[in-house]
Amino acid sequence: MKKIIVILAVILSAMMFTLEVSKLQANSVELKMLEFVTYDQDVVFRDYFEPGTDLTDLEIPDAPEKDGYIFVGWSVEIPEEMPNYHVRIEAQYMRSEVVVHERIG
Secondary structure, eight states: OOOHHHHHHHHHHHHHHHHHHHHHHHHOOOEEEEEEOOOOOEEEEEEOOOOOOOOOOOOOOOOOTTTTTEEEESSSSSSSSSSSEEEEEEEEEEEOOOOOOOOOO
16 A cells, blocks of 8 residues: 555656646747727627738628618738737728709709
8 A cells, every 4th residue: 555655656746747847848829819890899700819820811701780881891901910919900881871863844
């Protein structure tokens, strides 16, 4: 029984040493946020990327609807790679008006 306790203590010590060495060698990754938002700041799409990540294959979200307006695009183009800062892209709209002209005569 004493032998089993000693063996378990050695194994536990080895595991703790391995964990501490792993923590020292681990690299921290700082992720940056890319989000698409509507006119009232509702999030349409949000994801987190490591700076330098290739974004060329990222799918642009569908245009959010706004009554009385026409969606004309997003506020900025999606960068080709994720910059080292958070990116918020806002929906842009143009007012939709119907003008009726009455013909006289």
